[in-house]
Amino acid sequence: MSKPRPIELEFSRKYDQQHAVQYLHKHHDGLARRLSHWRDEQLARQALKLADEPNLVLDLPCGAGRFWPLLAERPNRVILAADNSAHMLATAQASQPAEVVSRVEKFQTSAFDITLGPNAVDCIFSIRLLHHIAEAEHRLAILREFHRVTRDTVIISLWVDGNYKAWKRKRLEAKRASQGRASENQNRFVVKRQVIEAEFRQAGFEIIGHQDFLPGYAMWRVYTLRKVA
Template identity: 30%
Template sequence: MAEATWKFAPEVDAAAREALAAAFAQPDRLRPLPGAPERLAARRRYGLLACPRPLPFQVFAKVFSEDSPGRRLRLLLGRSDAACEFRIAVGLRQAGLPVPRPLALVVERPASGPPQSCLLMEFIADARPLLDLLAGPPVAVGQAEQAIAERLARLIVDLAARGFWHKDLRPANILVRPHVAGGTPSIVLLDVRHAVAGACPPEQALGHMLAAACGFLLAEGADAAFVRALAESAVRIGCEVGMGLAPQAAEAALDRGRAFARDLAARAARKDAARPDRPAVPHGALDTFAHRYGSAADAASYRDRRFARSRHGRKVDAAERRIVEQLMRDLAVRGRVLDVPCGAGRFLPILAAGGRDVLGADAAPEMIDLARRAAHDAGAGAGCSFVAADARRLPVPDGATEFVLCMRLLHRIADAAERAAVLKELARVSRRWVLFSFYNSRSLRGLRERLRGRYAGETRRTVAREAAEAGLAVERFLPAGPGGRQTLVLCSAAHPER
C-alpha cells in the first residue's frame, strides 16, 4: 500500500476532502478524458478521477512521475512540477482569476518504484476550446465574437494588473463557456504552470502576453479581425485600469504577434521537413541546433533577445568581449582567425581589429547573413569572409588558422563523442591557439540544472581530458564571472609549427 501525503486547497471543505481521499484509494481510479484516450506525455498522465462518493463537480487528475534523482530531490524540497503548479493555481484563484479550481496535491510513495505526485483540479466540462468557436471562414466580428474578444482581453489585463505573466497563451490553453447567466461568455485559463508572478512591470507583462496571444491566434488561423478586436480591447481596458499605454500599443502588439506567427510557421515547417516520411537527416545536437535558426526571423530574434534585451545579457556579452579582446592582445595574434560558430557576428569587430583576416563559419546561412551585415556595419567587412559549415566538418585545411574561437557551442552537446568530434576538428585547423567555452557543471546554475534533470555541462577535469584527447593542451580556464556557469578555455595546439 502506497503512503500518500495530501495538501488541500483552502476552499475545499471537509466533505469534499473525504470524497477525494476515498476516490484516490481505489486501484483503478483514473478514467480517460471524454473524447480522448488517457495519454502519457512528458512524464505526466491525465484523466478523470472516478469518485464513488458524489461530488458537485468532476475531478481532473494530472499525475507526475518523480523518476529521476533530480526530480526526487525537488520533491523533497517542495519544488516538484506538481507542487509549483498547485501553488500557482491557488495564487491565481485567490487573486480572482478564472482558472480551474485547484483541489489538492497528493504525493504517493509506494513500497517499490519511484514516488509520484498528483495534481487534482476541477474539470471544466461545459467549456469549448477558443478556436472551435472561431472556426469557419473569415467574417465580420459579430456580437458573440466581440464579447469573447472582450473577455479574453480583460483576462490578459487582469493577469498583468495582478502581477502575473502567463507565458503560454496559446488557444489550446483558453476555454470558453459561452452559455452562462445572461448569455455572456466567460473565459477559463488552463496550464497555469506557465504563469509567473512579479517577472516584470504590469505594462510590460501586458505587452508580452497580448503579442503572444495574437501570434498564437494568427498561427492557428483565427480571423485577423478577431485578433485586432482582441488587441484594441486589451489596450482600451488597460488604459481604463490606469496602465500607461501608448496610443499605438495595439498596433505594436499586432506587429509583434504577426512576427511571432511567422516564427511559429517556420518552426512548424522545419518539424514537417524532419518527419519520418521525408529524407533522413543527421540527429546530433548540432543538427538540431542548426535548424533552430532556419529562418531570418529566428536568427534575428536570437540576436536581439540573447544579449541585448536584459541587463544580465548585456553584462555577460561585455565580459566575454573583454576576455577575447585581451587575449588577442596578450597572444599577439596576427594570422588568420576562425570564428565558429560566428552567429550574428558579435565578436567579428574584435577578431578583425588590426587588419586580421577572419573566417566566420556557421551552420545556419541566416546567421551568416546577420554576421556579414554586422561586420560591414563595424567597418570590418573587408577582412571577413564567411562559409556555411558544420563544426564537425570544417572546409579549412590543416593548421590554416592561428587562432580559433568557438564560443557558446559545446555547452549544447551532451554527447561526449559529438563533443570529441568538434574538439578534434578545432585542433586540426589551428596551428597555435583554440579558445572555446563550456558550461561548468559545478556552478550554482549547473546544480540547478541537475536538479531539474537537464544537461548541466561538464567539470573542468573532464574538459581538460577531452581537450587532451583531441590534441589540445589547456593553458588556462577563464570564468566569465565569479562562479559563472559559462567558462572559457584557452588551449594550445599540440603541433604549433605545422
C-alpha cells in the same frame, strides 16, 4: 570510397531567419544582457591575449557576428567567419558595421567538417557551441576537427560544473526528472571540468589558461588551448 556524412545535431536546425534575428537582438536586450555581452568581450580579449593575439582567426560558429568588431580591433588581423546556418551568416552580414564586414571572409560550414585544409588558421575562436553538445564522442569529433584546422590555438567556451549555477541547474533537472517532466528538447548541457579537460588532452591540446564569467557563480568558462600533438 565516399566520405562519411558529417554529424548533424538537432539543435543546429533551428537557426532559420527568425531565430537568427532573435539571436542578434537577445544579447543587447536590456541592461543585464548588455552587461553580459560586455563581460563576454572582456573574457574574449583576455583569451586572445593568452593566444598571443593571433593574426589569422576563424570565428566558428560566428552566429550573428557579435564578436566581429572585437576581432577587428587589431588592424592587421585576418578574420574568417563560418556558421552552419546560412541565415546566421546573412544576418551578420546585414547587421554588423560595414567597415567590419568588409574585413571578414564568410562561408558556410559545419564544425564537424570544416571546409579548410590542415593548419589553415592561427586560431579557432569558438564561443557558445560546446555547451550544446551532450555526447563526449561528438565533443571529441569537434575538438579533433579543430585540431586539424588550427596550426596553434583554440579559444572555446562552455558550461562547466563547480559553481552555484551548475549546482542549482542539477537540482532543478533532478526535480523535473522525479516528477516525470524531464525536457526532451534540452539542448544545453553542463560538462564536468575534469571530463572536458581530459577531452582537450585526448584531442591533442594543452590548456594555456581559462577565465570564468563570474568565478564560483556562473557556469560559463572560456578556455585557451594550444595544439601540442
